[in-house]
Amino acid sequence: MVKVTFIHPDGRQEQHEGSDGQSVMRVATSNLVDGIIGECGGDLSCATCHVFVDEVSWRTLPPKTPEEDDMLAVTAVEPTEFSRLCCQIKCSESLDGIVVHIPKAQR
Amino acid sequence: MSSEDIVIIGAGQAGGELAAALRSLGYDGRLTLVGNEASYPYARPPLSKAYLLGKCSAEELLIRAPAMYDQQNINVRMNTAARSIDRKAKTVTLSNGEVLSYSKLVIATGGRPRQLPVRELSGAANVFYVRTRADIDRMRPYFAPGARLAIIGGGFIGLEVASVARQLGLDVTLLESQQRLLARATCPLVSEFFRRIHHEEGVDVRLQTSVQSYLVGQSGNVETLVSDGGEHIRVDIVLVGIGLVPNSELAEAAGLEVENGIVVDECLRTSDPAIYAIGDVARFPDAGNGALRRIESVPNATEQARTVAETLLGRPRPYISLPWFWSDQYDVKLQIVGLSDEHDQVVLRGDLTNGRKFAIYYLRNGVVSAADIVGSPQDFAVARKLVAAAAVVDPVILADTRITPRDLSRMVAAVA
Ligand SMILES: Cc1cc2nc3c(=O)[nH]c(=O)nc-3n(C[C@H](O)[C@H](O)[C@H](O)COP(=O)(O)OP(=O)(O)OC[C@H]3O[C@@H](n4cnc5c(N)ncnc54)[C@H](O)[C@@H]3O)c2cc1C
Ligand code: FES
Numbered sequence: 001m002v003k004v005t006f007i008h009p010d011g012r013q014e015q016h017e018g019s020d021g022q023s024v025m026r027v028a029t030s031n032l033v034d035g036i037i038g039e040c041g042g043d044l045s046c047a048t049c050h051v052f053v054d055e056v057s058w059r060t061l062p063p064k065t066p067e068e069d070d071m072l073a074v075t076a077v078e079p080t081e082f083s084r085l086c087c088q089i090k091c092s093e094s095l096d097g098i099v100v101h102i103p104k105a106q107r
Numbered sequence: 108m109s110s111e112d113i114v115i116i117g118a119g120q121a122g123g124e125l126a127a128a129l130r131s132l133g134y135d136g137r138l139t140l141v142g143n144e145a146s147y148p149y150a151r152p153p154l155s156k157a158y159l160l161g162k163c164s165a166e167e168l169l170i171r172a173p174a175m176y177d178q179q180n181i182n183v184r185m186n187t188a189a190r191s192i193d194r195k196a197k198t199v200t201l202s203n204g205e206v207l208s209y210s211k212l213v214i215a216t217g218g219r220p221r222q223l224p225v226r227e228l229s230g231a232a233n234v235f236y237v238r239t240r241a242d243i244d245r246m247r248p249y250f251a252p253g254a255r256l257a258i259i260g261g262g263f264i265g266l267e268v269a270s271v272a273r274q275l276g277l278d279v280t281l282l283e284s285q286q287r288l289l290a291r292a293t294c295p296l297v298s299e300f301f302r303r304i305h306h307e308e309g310v311d312v313r314l315q316t317s318v319q320s321y322l323v324g325q326s327g328n329v330e331t332l333v334s335d336g337g338e339h340i341r342v343d344i345v346l347v348g349i350g351l352v353p354n355s356e357l358a359e360a361a362g363l364e365v366e367n368g369i370v371v372d373e374c375l376r377t378s379d380p381a382i383y384a385i386g387d388v389a390r391f392p393d394a395g396n397g398a399l400r401r402i403e404s405v406p407n408a409t410e411q412a413r414t415v416a417e418t419l420l421g422r423p424r425p426y427i428s429l430p431w432f433w434s435d436q437y438d439v440k441l442q443i444v445g446l447s448d449e450h451d452q453v454v455l456r457g458d459l460t461n462g463r464k465f466a467i468y469y470l471r472n473g474v475v476s477a478a479d480i481v482g483s484p485q486d487f488a489v490a491r492k493l494v495a496a497a498a499v500v501d502p503v504i505l506a507d508t509r510i511t512p513r514d515l516s517r518m519v520a521a522v523a
Contacts (some may be wrong), residue, residue: 002379019172022172026167026169026172029127029170029171030171030172030174030175031175032127032130032131032175032179033391034131037405037409039405040152040405040408040433041150041152041153041168041170041405042150042167043152043153043156043157043432043433043435044440045435045440045442046406046433047484070483070484070485071484072488073484073485073487073488073512074484074491075486
């Protein structure tokens with residue numbers, strides 16, 4: 001099990017566990033985490049699973065694909081250098097303890 | 108604990124989303140989700156994309172982890188169909204004989220593939236329709252390299268399956284009776300683009316071609332299609348993708364108003380105030396012109412679910428939403444925003460005849476009302492803003508690719 005911490009725009013935090021291979025987007029929707037929608041189900045078509053990855057966690061992440069990078073243009077809140085679409089972040093041991101910040105809006 | 112008792116019929120994209128949304132919003136009464144499939148709610152879009160291609164597992168299709176339903180105290184009845192609704196007694200009778208009471212009932216039964224009305228096809232094991240995971244699981248073993256696949260219908264499902272089949276090395280012939288592909292979904296320019304792409308990828312696309320007869324072999328399988336031009340096409344697999352029939356029989360039998368779907372008001376309520384309908388099965392009034400429409404898409408299903416959740420909890424909310432849709436074929440991503448059915452002008456941004464990247468804007472009285480974007484999420488981001496704002500943009504500027512999507516977006520923001 002991989003621990004994922006979600007931090008809401010108001011500072012509220014919640015921690016949930018994801019299974020190996022499960023995307024952070026699914027961890028969020030499976031635990032009714034507010035503010036992550038995942039409308040296209042992880043197909044890189046909607047950008048409603050936008051998160052800002054915590055700086056420390058950022059270094060543990062595999063790089064994003066060009067397709068994900070392109071889709072970051074579609075996010076509702078302006079992306080930063082730490083933006084990711086969390087349907088593309090798959091839980092694995094090396095990510096244990098990852099912290100992500102939820103943006104103010106997804107649409 | 109409230110005395111409310113909400114029953115949802117159909118554990119698909121809309122039903123599953125509604126159950127989760129109700130709990131998210133703090134509903135703590137009884138909540139039952141009845142579904143006739145053998146699965147917790149799963150995403151259908153990957154069925155004709157990554158799942159058929161073998162790049163996504165059954166587990167990855169699940170919209171939420173199964174444990175969520177227990178944790179949230181959502182009663183899920185799988186493999187169970189709702190058989191009838193008694194509106195007076197406010198009960199639903201299930202296929203296992205159980206009778207559920209409800210204070211509010213939501214019908215989210217989706218639809219089923221339209222069948223070809225051909226007797227020879229009913230017993231043939233190599234003829235497929237695509238709606239459920241089980242449909243794909245049955246079909247997948249036939250998808251061997253070199254197998255000859257005939258696809259009947261050039262809509263999204265037919266085209267997506269063609270794309271996967273080519274990537275898996277099948278021989279694909281696609282027959283469309285209309286003059287163009289995607290005739291119901293887009294304009295002739297985009298139709299022609301997709302014809303070119305499929306042709307480039309090796310699909311034998313036959314427009315204005317219907318099947319006159321199906322020749323069945325000793326095995327009972329369809330072996331040959333005879334086209335209306337008299338041509339014989341040998342096949343190993345037939346895939347039929349000719350549209351959807353809404354599952355509205357249950358509602359109709361209960362005396363609810365049904366006409367190409369279950370008719371609902373702007374709050375998604377049927378002609379019975381205790382019963383609502385959402386998703387592919389619901390025919391609702393357009394927020395703009397009041398015309399009834401039924402939309403078959405995930406964003407529509409999930410947004411209707413979230414809207415009706417509020418209404419069920421006593422905060423009536425009309426359904427107003429910017430429609431959007433997507434399709435993946437080969438390396439091409441199509442993203443659609445808005446409804447293009449009433450446009451009077453089409454503006455092309457980019458090159459349709461070469462490459463795989465362009466945008467088509469639909470204007471009505473000068474207002475941007477919809478767009479089809481291929482291969483450019485940046486343009487999709489802008490198009491969404493333009494359509495949402497009902498922006499009036501000079502077509503010359505829209506068409507000018509020297510203006511970047513970002514600049515276009517800024518120019519519009521400045522005007523708005
Ligand atoms: C292959 C495929 C690809 C698609 N691709 C896309 C795409 O790329 N983008 C997009 O936006 N949309 C896509 N769609 C459409 C999208 O999946 C649907 O719009 C969406 O699933 C509608 O949700 P729904 O809940 O209304 O219906 P469904 O998801 O179909 O759910 C209805 C459920 O109710 C069940 N049911 C029916 N009758 C009963 C009964 N009497 N009792 C109990 N259960 C019952 C059904 O078996 C089903 O499980 C695709 C659809 C398919 C089939
Ligand atoms: S869920 Fe749609 S892009 Fe991530």
